[in-house]
Amino acid sequence: MGDVNRKWLYLVILSIIWGTSYILIKKGLEGFTPIQLGSIRIVITTFFLFLVGFRSIRNISRQEWFWVALSGLFGSFIPVFLFSYAETEIDSSIASILNSLVPLFTILIGFLAFKISFTKNQVIGVLTGLAGAILLIYIGSDINPNQNYWYAGLVVLATVLYACNANIIKSKLQEVSPMGIAVGNFAFMVIPALILLFSSGAFSAPVREGTYFMSSLGYVFILSILGTCVAKVMFNKLIQISSPVFSVSVTYLIPVVGILWGLLDGERFSLWQVGAAAIILLGVYLVNKKRSVPQS
Template sequence: MKNQQLKWFYLVSLALLWGSSFILIKRGLIGLSPLQLGSFRVALTAVVLIVIGFKKVGQIKKKQWKWIGISGFIGSLFPTYLFAYAETEIDSAVAAILNSTVPLLALIVGLFLFGTVFIKKQFIGVVVGLIGSIGLILAGASLNPDQNYWFGVLPVIASLMYAFNANIIKSFLGGISALGIATGSFIILFFPSMAVLYFTGFFNEAFLAQEEVQTSLLYVGVLAILGTALAKIIFNRLIQLSDPVFSTSVTYLIPVVALFWGVLDGEEFDLLQLAAGGIILVGVYLSNKKKRVKTNA
């Protein structure tokens, strides 16, 4: 398969993997608490990445381990918990669409804290995207009054953490492969995630013997291996074959896949929510229309 065809194959594969993550979280919550789900996902991902990418850890310099740790906590561990808690109250498709605000928030964080600048169209994109996010939460609240749509703020907070993480990697972790960064950060995260599992009674034999717990573990296992570990490897390869603009276009496809799974799972989704989701995607498109330029400030 030629590189031109291969990059499209990777893009679609990545959209399917990441877009399916939200329904897997929903299924995993049937037998696990948000803390247990997030911790098991992180611990299993750590084991997989250590096996695959341990040699890459040698690229990390001693002074960079601080940023590797920060990247791990705000780029993986905390968002994993936030999305799990969010899906106890809001639909998986809504959480996926709110996750697409990452490029918009990265633009804002980069502007105010990392010295990046953007043009007028990008500013408009940020405003449009955030308006769409608010509209999506309000539309969902009216459609599903029994759900607590204040929990819709949690994916936005997680997306903000992703935005900080993207700028940290760009500013402080240059020269390290993406697999090296991921492996190093998950080595650090393995220990707190195991501690959380222990203190939440995860290792209790009676708990693990429950059928719904075992089913949930299966879903989260698929999520960790395919939706986290494998997806990171594919994304790294996609960047090598294409460019950042093409690679981040996966943002437009993830909500489509998540919406498909949500509808199949019986989630209600009306035209108002669809319109709000469309507004977010327009904002993402505008904010990425021009390449950002980093200043010397």
């Protein structure tokens, strides 16, 4: 299979995997608390990343370890728990749409913290996307008055942290391999995750004897292996065989998959919310739109 066909195949597979992650979190929460789910997810992911890539961390310098640890904190550790807590109150489909804010905050934080310049289109895109997010949260709180939509702020905070992580990798970890960053991230996270895992009583008798224990553990296992391990390697490969602009196209497809899973699970989603989601994706499009080159 040529690179052209392979990049489209990777794009579709990644969209399905990451779009499915939100419903897997929701199902995992049937048997676990957010702390239990997040810590189990980190421990399982660490185990499998160590199996395939432990040697990759040998080339990380002492100075780079600080940024690798910070990258792990912002890019995985805190967001894992933020999404878990958020989905105790808001629908998985809403979480998948709000995650599309990552490219918008990446541009904004890149300018504020790292002095990376941006275009007029990107400014408009950031403002458009934020307006769509506010509208989506407002409409969702009206349609689902039994849900606490303040928890949507946890997803927004997670996207800000993802954006910080992207800028850290771009500006501070250019010399570290993608596998080295991933393994280093989880090497830093696994000890606190183990502490949280055992202190939360994730495998205590009351939890093990619960109705959803085995099914929830299965969902978290799939989430850890596919949603983190496989997807990270595949996304790195996608960047290598295509371009950054093509790679971020996955941002447009993830909410589609997330919404479909939500509807299949009985979540309510109105046409007004579709409109708000479209506004967010329009903002993402403007942020990633190439600057036009004048013809001579």
